[in-house]
Amino acid sequence: MAEEVAIKSHRDLTVWRKAMDVARDVYHLTDGLPNKEEYRMTSQLIRAAISIPANISEGNARGSRKDYANFISIARGSAAELETLLTLVVETQLAPASRVNALIARVEEVGRMLNGLRRSLSD
Numbered sequence: 001m002a003e004e005v006a007i008k009s010h011r012d013l014t015v016w017r018k019a020m021d022v023a024r025d026v027y028h029l030t031d032g033l034p035n036k037e038e039y040r041m042t043s044q045l046i047r048a049a050i051s052i053p054a055n056i057s058e059g060n061a062r063g064s065r066k067d068y069a070n071f072i073s074i075a076r077g078s079a080a081e082l083e084t085l086l087t088l089v090v091e092t093q094l095a096p097a098s099r100v101n102a103l104i105a106r107v108e109e110v111g112r113m114l115n116g117l118r119r120s121l122s123d
Helices: 014-031 035-061 065-091 097-122
Strands: none
Touching: 014 035, 014 065, 014 097, 035 065, 035 097, 065 097
């Protein structure tokens, strides 16, 4: 049986740590995008990526489960947006699929984790 760990902070959440890793890797990915994409795709990718862990942490700091669940829903929406943008990066050949597909899979994993967290907050 798994040992339960007390959650004292958003930093204790595996989903937050994974979302931070994704955000960091999106920053690295955007370093390789063409300069003409700086105010287009690059900006959108970074905003969506940082929104995920930011909303997890903000929701965790709220005083009610309802507020927390709402911020987790926002984070989930940002994950879906990021997945779409990354797919578009591949489809427009701004970056090779070999570099982006693993990142998309990790965003999907974060999305599933957020769905689970959202369900647990609703119980």
